[in-house]
């Protein structure tokens with residue numbers, strides 16, 4: 001290496017990056033080197049040297065994605081960016097913050113609060129970062145109102161070591177005078193890097209949007225016996241255009257979020273007894289604004305509830321639920337329940353498909369006789385639905401648990417997952433997070449060609465995250 005960022009080839013350091021929560025599903029991959037840069041210049045040096053030697057580079061900001069997105073599938077360099085953790089600016093006028101990849105949600109929340117602002121949270125841990133979130137994906141009940149990403153402009157190190165600045169930062173010599181506008185010159189190059197999983201470039205800075213901390217923020221919940229009623233109430237409320245966040249959860253999801261004891265349950269009857277304390281379906285609605293505004297919104301929302309009732313969590317449950325519903329919190333890591341790990345089926349569809357998605361999951365569980373990995377009863381998935389784009393479509397997430405310590409619990413979960421993912425692609429035409437092989441075979445050729453052409457432009461040697469999207473023939477020829 002021609003520069004000297006912190007560097008290790010010791011197994012003890014490398015092994016920490018070789019596995020994660022989905023280990024038994026996605027496998028283990030040992031990087032050859034771990035490199036921890038502290039500046040964009042050091043990132044450029046690493047990238048130039050790696051390109052010269054045809055060494056793969058896998059970026060890692062905080063490693064909290066839980067889907068194996070940072071695993072070094074072809075070895076090479078694991079580029080851990082967490083030392084680049086400065087908040088370079090919190091700008092009250094433009095309501096933005098300029099952050100490096102190692103900045104975590106909790107850190108930004110604290111810094112922004114000092115200026116009366118807040119980032120729009122995800123429903124994940126405070127230890128993840130916003131750049132890693134942008135380069136993977138972001139779907140949360142906040143996405144409906146605030147969009148699936150909150151980034152205006154980026155600074156990116158490309159595969160030849162050059163820097164690209166997007167949006168209004170692109171004017172030479174003026175990159176810091178007005179980096180606050182995304183849709184500046186031609187196509188949306190900022191958007192190119194959303195969901196790019198480190199395959200197109202290393203993002204070294206992002207300008208992210210913030211929002212004023214509201215005078216009042218309120219979380220209200222309703223219970224429903226049936227999913228159809230919950231969904232139609234959610235759709236009507238969403239069309240009022242007043243929620244900050246909104247989502248439907250089944251009782252299993254609620255129990256995992258509200259009850260630390262739930263994960264210790266070891267038999268099906270005890271689980272049913274614990275679940276009986278929760279409604280079948282919970283519609284959670286977040287509103288905010290001035291006190292009078294919030295009171296008025298509450299009245300409007302109540303008018304749209306059909307065949308559901310106001311429901312209140314009590315005591316500790318209430319504290320955990322509010323904490324979770326407001327974005328992350330301490331219980332979020334309990335979301336995989338007692339088994340320890342889970343694989344998710346995720347898709348985005350119109351409202352009219354949501355019931356079918358649920359029925360299909362139940363049919364699939366029954367036909368595979370999929371048993372709960374902990375207590376052996378017929379499996380019940382935790383389920384969440386929330387609208388995206390102000391109710392045009394709905395995101396669905398179902399969790400299929402397995403115990404990473406007991407390999408025999410993995411194949412049953414995978415069989416159900418595989419069949420449902422096929423169904424999502426074949427019947428619904430929509431899926432997220434599909435395996436790279438599936439992506440390549442099911443996408444239209446012109447789309448694949450376009451992606452590969454963009455890859456060639458951004459990363460001519462193909463050193464960034466090979467195999468993350470497609471079976472890449474990388475590292476590329478010298």
Ligand SMILES: Cc1cc2nc3c(=O)[nH]c(=O)nc-3n(C[C@H](O)[C@H](O)[C@H](O)COP(=O)(O)OP(=O)(O)OC[C@H]3O[C@@H](n4cnc5c(N)ncnc54)[C@H](O)[C@@H]3O)c2cc1C
Pocket residue numbers: 058059060061062063064065066069070081101122123124125127128129130131132133134135136137138139140196197198199201202203204332333335465
């Ligand atoms: C219990 C739990 C719940 C969660 N809930 C949510 C949720 O509701 N919504 C949600 O969106 N996420 C959720 N997450 C996922 C994750 O916590 C967040 O998305 C987080 O913000 C990711 O940031 P990170 O820094 O850890 O990314 P990483 O895991 O480090 O990286 C994610 C991906 O981006 C790439 N990448 C990372 N940094 C860069 C960079 N600088 N340049 C280019 N590519 C890069 C990586 O190679 C990888 O492919 C959840 C996670 C957990 C554990």
